[in-house]
Amino acid sequence: MALPSTYADRNCSLARALEVVGERWTLLIVRDAFYGVRRFGDFATQLGIPRASLTTRLKALVEEGVFERDVDGYTLTPKGIALWPTVRALMAWGDVHYSPAGVKRALRHDADGGLLDAQGRCEQCGSLVEVPETRIEPGPGFQPTVTDPDLVSQAMNQPRRLLDPIKL
Amino acid sequence: MALPSTYADRNCSLARALEVVGERWTLLIVRDAFYGVRRFGDFATQLGIPRASLTTRLKALVEEGVFERDVDGYTLTPKGIALWPTVRALMAWGDVHYSPAGVKRALRHDADGGLLDAQGRCEQCGSLVEVPETRIEPGPGFQPTVTDPDLVSQAMNQPRRLLDPIKL
DNA sequence: GCAGCGTGGTTCAGTGAATGAACCGGGACG
């Protein structure tokens, strides 16, 4: 976002956060990382983002400590994983206001299959579900593609646990 | 954000949400509205946003039903108020990772003064606190300004309830 | 050895959006 770090915004952690993850594409990159995407090319094709933009974003995110580079690509750090409540809140807002048929992706506690409420609590066992214990799967608002998509998309549209790397 | 609404992102409510509130400045405008800002000029001076950009943003947000125009300016609709969990999550992330001295703004249940936890629950009475019942006040990470700021900033830096209009 | 290919980028010209400063017009006030 490159906000000019103004005096006025010194006391706003929202502005500070948006300087890091407020730029176009950034939260979508983070979302794909939660889905298990790790490789440069997979981010590029999944998001349809220009490769130059992706380079810029990933570099900035690595510098900020949201991602780290390792042998098989870019993975979320704990700081990046801490963005999950934000991603979840925005997804929920989008579901409620733009998906009349119901949520496009449902979140469940992988251990017992209980749905997660707005606070991220399992309706089955009542516990706060950690990110790696969260299963994501197509919900009632999900619209299946007619033409079968690429392998990465196929993997992302199967029920799977967050952060589980996509391996083909 | 004006994402090109691609086939690939049809099934992502996060992308849909970011089309509405993902543009630069948008969430900061929403934040100021939670703080009670309602007038065009106040948004402009508080955020330091170019007036032309502010016009564009507010127009888009009114069209999307996030704000509504009324006699005393722009106020959040229920759809806009529903963005509070997102704003709170991002603020919390910014506080944790960029404000070592502690949160810049603390959130309390106005009725009993209990602090809110990460899920928005009052630690005093255990209830989920609604937005208008939330009090926001400077926290330990807050850095007071030396030169006394404008009246609107002064009002925003006092403990106050969310959505309470700023009147001078 | 080398031709092909997958992967992870970089380069660069074109374009559209953000910026900021100046300007405008209506209403309230005196």
Next chain:
DNA sequence: CGTCCCGGTTCATTCACTGAACCACGCTGC
């Protein structure tokens, strides 16, 4: 009638995003 406040608009400049082409490296098969 003049002035100020308020909520914008206009416009030239600058900036960042875009998209397509290109590049470098390592691996595989022949």
